[in-house]
Amino acid sequence: MLQDIINKRKYAENQEPGPSKESKLPRSLYVVENSIDRLIDELVYLEIKTEK
Secondary structure: OHHHHHHHHHHHHHHOOOOOHHHHOOHHHHHHHHHHHHHHHHHHHHHHHHHO
């Protein structure tokens, strides 16, 4: 399930035209988004680890 979320986010990022999303966001929103990205990555890692 989390892998689907990541795949959808990566697809959306690749479809986004123009400069990187980082430059479009205020600093505080970028920090929040970056934290959420790391959290999702950690959750996917835990999900994969517990499936084994």
